[in-house]
Amino acid sequence: MTTEEASVITTGSTEIDRRLGGGIPYNTVMLIEGQDASGKSTFAQQLLWGTLNSGHKATIYTTEQNVHALLRQMESLGQDATDYFLLNDLQIFPLTSTAGNEDPDLFFKLLSEHIRQQDSSRMIVIDSLTTFVSRAGGEQIQDFFNEMKNVCERGQVIACTVHENAFDEDFLLRVRSICDAYLRLQVRASGTNLVKTMEVAKIRGADMRTGNILGFEVEPGMGIRIVPISRAKA
DSSP: OOOOSOOEEOOSOHHHHHHTTSSEESSEEEEEEEOTTSSHHHHHHHHHHHHHHTTOEEEEEESSOOHHHHHHHHHHTTOOOHHHHHTTSEEEEEOOGGGGGSOHHHHHHHHHHHHHTOTTEEEEEEEOOHHHHTTSOHHHHHHHHHHHHHHHTTTOEEEEEEETTOSOHHHHHHHHHHOSEEEEEEEEEETTEEEEEEEEEEETTOSSOSOEEEEEEEETTTEEEEEOHHHHOO
């Protein structure tokens, strides 16, 4: 991968970048944990969009959607990535849930090998690991994240989404210690409304304090829109 002056990947949102200390540093493994409907997949797509618009290639492994559904959803949020996909700047690899029925060691080994082959992609997203994590042991999960850490040494960013409580607390702490960044997404009540929030619980290499919380909404044609934090507080 070529050496460039920039050392971070933008999310495509100035406000989110600011809360991350300027963007996502290269060589970062990021864990994105959240409740149902908290915006994990939308944020994952935001990472792809920011990467593609910065002139870099991106890859996503998705258990949530097929290729066409993913492209349609991104387009509905004002992120038309079809041309990037047709030009092979965006690689989309659907992961079927039946793959989780395979031997976990074999599955994570094959997934790791495939990810290692994506050496031209600056951003690699796995959305989501929940199904596979639930069938694997703690050691297998740790080994996988350690391998992702090794892959990122090439100057890439790997972001993995997972459902809240997918990990046992003990293994969550271990995985968090391996990861360079950890974001926690939640849905909170604000009056009669539900507002999504993002907590930057950890980000290594950024000039900032962790624990920053920002509120956001997902709007058709716009994607993620930051809202005042007062609206995000219950």
